[in-house]
Amino acid sequence: MRDRILTKVQAIIEFISGVTAPKLVNHKRIHTPRDVIEDIRELYGVEITYQQVWRAREHALEMLKGKPSEGYKQMPRYIWMLNKVYPNSYIRMQKTEDNKFMYLFIALRPLIRGFDYCRPVVVVDAAHLGGAYKGTFVSASTLNAASCILPLAYGVIDTENDCSWTWFFEQFKNAFGERENKCIV
Template sequence: MRKEYNVNISYDKAWPARETAYALVRGTPEESYIVLHAYGEVLNMENSGTRFEIELENDVHFKYMFMVLGPCIRGFSSCRPVIIVDGSHLKGKYKGTMLVGISMDSNNQVYPLAYAIVNNETDRAWKWFMSNLKCAIGEPPNLVFVSDRAVSIGNVIRAVFPTAFHELCTYHLENNNISNFKDNTIVGMFKDAARAFRMSEF
């Protein structure tokens, strides 16, 4: 305001004006929850085979949302049967956690597969995510999940994907080695072993 219009206003006045302008242009977060079901229907119309699920609390309030696009489901059959899962805390007014499942394509590029918005990384939330993921992709042979050491993820994978393998992310294991041993030789040996592609190299 000062640069463009040469008007001095306080932060307390500028912030509500900014929020009002955003709401006029983009709508409010509350309004976006109302159109979630319609958004899911449009996604499915434009991307056949899409799985879009919403769970409500007391049939009124938003609780969970899961989404995997139809083209991503079909393309996953050409990827390695490896799914990396993790959760990320959301910032902003409504908080929550985004659970994601990604894969790697044959060109070693990140392949987005599925995501969900849940209240927190709990056994129940992960089970809901994994159950919807299983409905979308089935249970391919030799499927491998990679995650951090979260106990919830391991428990749910064993319950929902009993024939799948569950491995730990080498990044987290490497950090554990660094903090526990503080020895570059041991950390170097771990890195070499983790990056070995053949049994003889390992």
């Protein structure tokens, strides 16, 4: 009996994923779980739960984009492309001993050169990433002569701790060097 119920639930999720996937291709259109419930009700006359739709949506996104862990495996390709498009940029990636992603620092060459013409005040901020793989997005910015924000560098660290911050600021120093009266906020 239990195997039969699980198979039925999985079949429902597979079915809903198949119906939902084409609508998730356009990332500009928001297709909410309520929309999916209405679509299934109108098209097939079947009532489904919010939880079924949520699982099906996650499954459909995985079918379209792959698993989140696969995204980190694409990081070397991303870095290679950045270096190809922006030669002489300062891009560093740190991995753990078992070859898992740990830190990423990116300072593109045009931004490095632009910092020479900006005020020597750098603002660093972090935002926690959601989703299957946690981490923290870090960015460093300044104001240019027109008082517009100029992004200088960005990256991803595993957590906000002394080791990761030290690594980020060491990379920043290597990319931008020393500058008189530089202030980091």
